[in-house]
Amino acid sequence: MYNVVEFGAVADGKTLNTKAFQSAIDECAKNGGGKVTVPAGEFYLGTIWLKDNVEFHLEAGAKIFASKSLEDYNESDAYPQNWDGLSEHWLGKHLIIAHEVKNVSITGFGEIDGNGDSFFGRIDKHLTWQTGYVFRDGFARTKDLKPSRPGQMICFIECENVKVMDVIIKNGPCWTCYFYGCEVVQVRGVKIFNPSHFANTDGLDIDCSRFVTVSDCIILTGDDAIAIRCSSARLKKYRPCEYVTITNCVTSSSACGVRIGVGAGELRNVCISGLVMKSAGYGFWVRTRYGVNCDGRIENVQISNVVATDVGLPITVESDKGFAKNIKFSNMRFESTGGSKIIELTGGEVSGITLKDIDFVIKKEEGVEFTENKINTRGEYALTVKNAKDVTLDGVRVMMDEDTLKDWKGRFVKENAENIIVKDCAL
Numbered sequence: 001m002y003n004v005v006e007f008g009a010v011a012d013g014k015t016l017n018t019k020a021f022q023s024a025i026d027e028c029a030k031n032g033g034g035k036v037t038v039p040a041g042e043f044y045l046g047t048i049w050l051k052d053n054v055e056f057h058l059e060a061g062a063k064i065f066a067s068k069s070l071e072d073y074n075e076s077d078a079y080p081q082n083w084d085g086l087s088e089h090w091l092g093k094h095l096i097i098a099h100e101v102k103n104v105s106i107t108g109f110g111e112i113d114g115n116g117d118s119f120f121g122r123i124d125k126h127l128t129w130q131t132g133y134v135f136r137d138g139f140a141r142t143k144d145l146k147p148s149r150p151g152q153m154i155c156f157i158e159c160e161n162v163k164v165m166d167v168i169i170k171n172g173p174c175w176t177c178y179f180y181g182c183e184v185v186q187v188r189g190v191k192i193f194n195p196s197h198f199a200n201t202d203g204l205d206i207d208c209s210r211f212v213t214v215s216d217c218i219i220l221t222g223d224d225a226i227a228i229r230c231s232s233a234r235l236k237k238y239r240p241c242e243y244v245t246i247t248n249c250v251t252s253s254s255a256c257g258v259r260i261g262v263g264a265g266e267l268r269n270v271c272i273s274g275l276v277m278k279s280a281g282y283g284f285w286v287r288t289r290y291g292v293n294c295d296g297r298i299e300n301v302q303i304s305n306v307v308a309t310d311v312g313l314p315i316t317v318e319s320d321k322g323f324a325k326n327i328k329f330s331n332m333r334f335e336s337t338g339g340s341k342i343i344e345l346t347g348g349e350v351s352g353i354t355l356k357d358i359d360f361v362i363k364k365e366e367g368v369e370f371t372e373n374k375i376n377t378r379g380e381y382a383l384t385v386k387n388a389k390d391v392t393l394d395g396v397r398v399m400m401d402e403d404t405l406k407d408w409k410g411r412f413v414k415e416n417a418e419n420i421i422v423k424d425c426a427l
Contacts, residue, residue: 002028002036004043011041013065016072018046028054033103038062038110046072050098050106058110058167066095066115066153066173073150081157081180081234088200089142090174093150098159105163106154114172116198119149123197131374133312133338134281135222135254137196152178152205156185158236165189175202176221181235182209190217196254198222203251208232208239208265214246224259225251225280228270230296231263240266247271252278257308261287261296261324270301277308283334284315288322288348295321295348306332313378314360315340317388319348328354335361339379339408344387354392362400362408370407381413383427389418397426 002024005011009020024036025048033053040061046069050056058064067073073093076084079100082092095114098104123138142149152175156162162185169176170193177192179185187204194201203219206212207229219225226249230241251257257280258272277283284303288296308314314334317324318341334340340360344350362382368374382398385391398411405411412427414420 001034004036004038009043011039011043013042014044016046016067017043018048018072021045021048025049025051025054025056038064045095047074047094048096050096050101050104052101053103055105055107058108058112060109062108062110064110064112066113066150068115068118070148070150079157080236083234084147085151085174085200086147089145089147090149090151090200091147094152094155095150096154098156098162100158102160104156104159104161105165106167107163107165109166111168111170112153113170114153116171116173116194116201119143119173120198121145131371131377133377135197136281137254139199140197141199149173151175154178156180156182158182160184162186168193170194172198172201174200175205177203178205178207179209179212180207181237181239183211185209185212187214188216192217192219192221194221196222196252202227205229206241206244207263208235208241209244210239210242212244215248217249219249220252220278222254224256225253227256227259227262228267229262230265230267232265238265240268242267242269244270245272246275248274250276250278251280253280256280256282256285259285260301261298262290262294264295265297267296267298268300272303273305275306277306277311279310280308281312282316283308283311283313283336284329286317286324286327288319288324297322298324299326301327303328304330304332308333309335311336313338313340315355317342317350317353318345319350320345321348323349323351325349326352328356329358330354330356333359333361335363337363337365338377339382339384341379341384341386342388342391343384350388351390353388353390354394355396356392357395358397360396360398362398362404364404364407380409381411382408383412385414385417385420387416391417391419392421393423393425394421395424399426
């Protein structure tokens with residue numbers, strides 16, 4: 001066991017402890033691996049690198065605070081797979097990096113604080129993007145609208161045999177925990193707490209990773225709670241995103257409860273069950289394209305046993321490049337203000353979609369101007385199937401009172417859709 005205090009770390013919340021932490025990790029790895037422990041106390045920290053066979057363990061009462069100074073973080077060219085998110089005003093700087101290592105973990109009941117409130121600026125309360133269905137508490141970007149905040153807090157890059165268990169991670173400046181090109185990943189009992197108005201503060205991002213299990217987590221965040229991605233372009237070794245299971249989690253998000261897609265790779269064989277969504281902009285958003293060079297190929301996804309309240313747009317499946325096929329949603333209840341869409345846009349494919357035993361409870365939006373932009377986002381109907389094929393609606397109910405229905409053209413519409421089966425529904 002390697003206690004960071006024995007390597008010179010000072011628990012006063014202001015001394016920069018990067019060197020002491022890294023020395024403990026390096027010594028542990030040099031001796032074949034083991035546990036690096038962070039005891040109770042407040043530790044101020046810049047970028048550290050995890051190594052093979054190292055368990056980074058935060059004891060109860062341990063609190064890590066990320067540095068407020070960008071000079072204390074890695075350079076953006078620190079490894080080939082890294083990048084700056086300039087359009088979103090963040091840099092490729094990270095608090096904890098595990099790069100191409102094996103048998104690595106972060107465990108314990110301590111806290112990791114990303115110091116995000118040091119990097120974000122004012123809150124914009126008057127968004128037009130997505131017309132109020134996302135970031136309803138407002139939207140804060142980087143101070144001065146320039147790339148001056150760190151990127152993903154915790155990064156596992158092309159690693160094997162990864163565990164993140166029990167820790168509390170909060171106040172992130174960007175994505176919270178990122179698994180890119182990894183194999184055999186276990187995330188269990190993790191708590192993520194980011195302010196609802198912080199932009200880009202995804203909870204878990206699972207990107208081109210295989211054999212992944214996520215369970216028993218609580219994720220309350222500003223951006224996507226969980227994102228499953230297939231953005232393979234920067235990988236040294238191509239991997240599809242596949243064999244992913246997510247279960248028994250509670251989420252709250254200003255953007256997507258679960259986003260599936262993003263990238264120009266393959267995403268397949270995913271099972272999600274047992275989710276409770278306190279709130280979300282989009283409940284589930286399956287999209288093959290996000291950006292100009294994306295054409296994701298998404299297939300074989302099962303999502304079931306979901307209770308979601310205070311949702312903007314419950315289910316969206318869409319493709320304008322690539323394909324989304326063989327996707328099943330079952331045993332769900334949504335309370336929402338917006339509609340759901342299964343729609344092929346331009347040049348993609350949406351097929352083999354099943355909605356079974358789903359209740360959409362649509363609530364009235366008070367004091368809202370239904371502009372053309374808002375209606376386009378929300379939908380004219382509570383459930384739309386358009387330009388898709390082989391869609392089954394079985395036991396689907398759309399419930400709204402007559403006063404709410406006045407704000408819609410109707411409960412359900414199918415348009416230019418092929419082989420649509422509707423049975424035992426109330427639409």
